[in-house]
Amino acid sequence: MKYNTKKLTLTALFAAIALIIFIIEAQIPLSFSVPGLKLGLANIVTLLILFLGGSWKARDAFLVLLVRVLLAAFITGNTMSFAFSFAGGLLALGVMLAVKMALKDEAIPVVSVAGALAHNAGQIAMAALYMQSTSVFAYFPALIAGGIISGLFTGFAVYYLFKKHPKFIGFIGGKK
């Protein structure tokens, strides 16, 4: 894996952006959500990197994810939240990769929704494991609905980034 200065800087920038989104997201009150669970808006960065192409590979997305959850854990001092975010983020990354490969016509919102659902499934599974209880799954339908909305939102956001700002995409090393 070769990193030039530009890519290294961009990777760090992506991690920082993901972290900011992650922190802002934690402030949004969601009365129906299960504690410790997030909608997964920070996945937008993973999604963007997956679709950039060019010199950007899945492993870069993984690296950004790892840096983001590690920093979040350091900032909040909460190891539990680390486990939850990592499980959700990793599962989202894996599922997005798989769905992207299955649907060869690069449907960003669809991939994004699949990622958001996987993200919530990963977190709820962690919560059930941690609580030693299956009651957490009572919240699953709410999180599926929420995941679809947030997945569509992040999906269309990335889609319009590609469509309206091809120069920017080119600048950060993605294929046009």
Add this chain to the structure above:
Amino acid sequence: MKVKILFLSLVFLLSGCNKSSPPEPVSRTDFALGTFVSARVHGENAESALDEVFARLFEIEQLASAKNPDSELFYVNQNAYEREVTVSEELFYLLETGLFYSSLTDGAFDITLGSIVELWGIGTENVAVPDAEELAEALENSGFRYLVLNENELSVRFWKEGLRIDLGALAKGYAADEMKRILLENGVTNAILDLGGDIITISDNDGKGWRIGIADPRNLGEICAIVRVSDKAVVTSGDYERFFVQDGVDYHHIFDSATGFPADSGIISVTVIAESAMLADALSTAFFVMGVERAIEFARTMPEIGYILIDRDMNIYNSENIEIEIIR
């Protein structure tokens, strides 16, 4: 349900003008002695009787807690080896009764296991299987035979430095008996008290008897038997009440004075039905330690008490003198 409400309101309407109609039962719940205490009381002075009952409960909590540094018992535990400690009549009565039950059950129930209870720390943050040497030392220093009570002076003396009295089980039974006494003094006609699962009843619930469920020890929240009692206490001790798990082994809170370890007699739940909650409390612990055969043997000497023993294989053994319905 609706029919029942309709019927009740009908009865209420019909009896509305009748002065001699019994007042509605009064219920109250509070948190004391480390558990929920709730009471349902029928009688003229139910409200004021309950005020008195709960006030008394907090007094007993102050008296008999081994952990509270302000309690009289704590003072006794700290000083009774150095010198003779004179205690209140009430604490003396508790110690005397505890000592009597200890010798009656030959140590199966033992009020002097305080240092062993402390060492295991069940219910605290420092819960763990103790070091073998420490446990042997605590065991060496425990035993009701090292507790000496002087009836004339109302004084207490320990013969071993490490002796610690724990009235955990007994205090709850004592509190229940005291609550019953106060309610009776206040002219309460029917009542049922629940001290964290220790049940005590007054009278026969207007002839219906009190229907008490017995917790299923391996299926919490469910019951495995129902007994009908009048004017009796029903106390259950089980390995499921308080326990912790270390290296895949469950350790519960009822200790065997012979080993210093949680009792491993094959019994997982004991219910004792007796006139006095204090006796029922002590005997339920003792039976738990004794095991099925010894407990049944022992119970023959006390024909007035009833028991339900449940062993590891969920076999239920009960005395003939109780009205019981076993649910499978």
Add this chain to the structure above:
Amino acid sequence: MKLSGKKNIVCYCIIAVIFAASLVVWYFIYNAEIENPVAKIYKNGVLIEIINISDYDLRFSFTVGTPETGINEIKVKNGEIWVGGITDCLVQTCVKTGHIGSNGRTIPIICVPNRLEIRIVGGENIHELDAVAR
């Protein structure tokens, strides 16, 4: 890069169906009338208390847990149970879940940081009894 296409349309349809289904299921989970509700309180996966919530007309409250394991204050009144007061968890979602036990609100209250859970279940057996010895 496009949004239409046969595969895409099929995917959006599937997403729409899942969305609708999850809302329907959520509605039923959220509005499940339970006869004779009883609250079971679990801490660290262990059942620690069963409360006959409809027995209490006057409000009473108690705390569960220690500063180490996290404290939740639980309140009961008129067949409802909820978390509030001195509850030391960062997210406070257990508090936001609100009152459960009546009006078909039977969604469990879950406090993940403190590993606390309050479940509403039907207590048919317990209700016919005057008390349960345990």
